[in-house]
Amino acid sequence: MTLANPGMRYGGFFSYSKFDVLRQLPSKFLPKSAFFVETPSLYKVKEQMQKLNLTYPVILKPDEGERGSGVEKIKNDKDLENYLSDKPERIILQEFITAPHEFGVMYIRRPSEKKGKITSVVFKDELYIVGDGENNLLTLFKKHPRAILYIDFLKEKYADRLNQVLENEEVLMLSKMGNHSRGAIFNDANHLINNLDTTLYDQISNHIDGFYFGRYDVKAESEEALIKGEFKVMELNGVNSEPAHIYDPENSIFNAYKDLFAHWWSIYEISKENRKQGYTETPFPTLVQSLMDK
Known part of the structure; x- marks a missing residue:
C-alpha cells in the first residue's frame, strides 16, 4: 500500500505532511x-x-490530521485564542475560500x-438546520x-x-468543513467525470514527486467552474x-x-509497478510503531 505514492510518507496512508504535499x-x-511547527502565539x-x-x-488545521479532526473556521480573535489554547503543533493557517461548492476528485495514474x-x-453538501420559530437548537438537532x-x-x-430559537425559515449552517465525519452529505457526482479535463489533473499531479493515487478536495464556484x-x-x-x-x-x-475493491486493485497494480522500479514498502513493524506513537 505504501508503494502507491513513494514520494509521500507511508504513501499518504497516514501521518504525512499535507503542507509538504x-x-x-x-x-x-x-x-x-x-505552516507553524510549534504552537504559535496569537500575535x-x-x-x-x-x-x-x-x-x-481563516482556516486552521493540523498538518497530519485525518477526517476533519482539528479543522476549524476561525472567525475572530476569540476563536483563535480558543484554538491555540489546546497548544496544537504542526498546524496550517489557510485562506478561507468563499467558493460555495466542495468536490472530491479521485485521480489514478499507473507509473x-x-x-x-x-x-x-x-x-459535498453542507449540514444545516432550518428554524421554525418555536424549537431551540438542541431540539432541532435531535429532530x-x-x-x-x-x-x-x-x-x-x-x-x-x-x-436559542431560530426565526421561522432561518437557516443555520452547522458544518462547512465538507467532511463526512462532521456531518457533510456526500453526493455522487460521477456524471461530471467525462466533462473534466484529465490532462489538467495530469499536469497538476506531475508537480508532486512520486504521486499516483489520491483524491483532490477542491472548492469551486459551480460545476461549470470545476x-x-x-x-x-x-x-x-x-x-x-x-x-x-x-x-x-x-x-x-x-x-x-x-467501486472500493476496484480502487484497492489499482493500489495493488501501481504498487507492483513501483516495486519493479526499485521502491520498497515501509516495513509493517514501522507502520505499527508509527500508529502507536501518534
Whole structure:
C-alpha cells in the first residue's frame, strides 16, 4: 500500500505532511497558506495573516490530521485564542475560500503511463438546520435525521447557544468543513467525470514527486467552474483516499464495495509497478510503531 505514492510518507496512508504535499502544486490552484511547527502565539498567527493579506475568517488545521479532526473556521480573535489554547503543533493557517461548492476528485495514474484517469467525483453538501420559530437548537438537532448522528459534536460546538430559537425559515449552517465525519452529505457526482479535463489533473499531479493515487478536495464556484479548471485545492489525500461517491445515500452497498475493491486493485497494480522500479514498502513493524506513537 505504501508503494502507491513513494514520494509521500507511508504513501499518504497516514501521518504525512499535507503542507509538504500542497506546496508542490502550482500556486494558482492553492489557497494562501502558512505552516507553524510549534504552537504559535496569537500575535504570530495574525502577523502571518497580515503578510498573506488575509482577514477573518481563516482556516486552521493540523498538518497530519485525518477526517476533519482539528479543522476549524476561525472567525475572530476569540476563536483563535480558543484554538491555540489546546497548544496544537504542526498546524496550517489557510485562506478561507468563499467558493460555495466542495468536490472530491479521485485521480489514478499507473507509473508506466503518462495519462491518468479520474475515477470518482463527489459533491459535498453542507449540514444545516432550518428554524421554525418555536424549537431551540438542541431540539432541532435531535429532530434532524443527520444532525442527530453528530449530537455530541454539535452540543459541544454550540454549547452556549443550545437554547436559542431560530426565526421561522432561518437557516443555520452547522458544518462547512465538507467532511463526512462532521456531518457533510456526500453526493455522487460521477456524471461530471467525462466533462473534466484529465490532462489538467495530469499536469497538476506531475508537480508532486512520486504521486499516483489520491483524491483532490477542491472548492469551486459551480460545476461549470470545476469543469473549466477554476478551483482551489484544499487538500490532496494519498493512498488513504476513498472514492467518496460511495457514501451517497442513494448508492447500494453492493456498488459501494464494488467501486472500493476496484480502487484497492489499482493500489495493488501501481504498487507492483513501483516495486519493479526499485521502491520498497515501509516495513509493517514501522507502520505499527508509527500508529502507536501518534
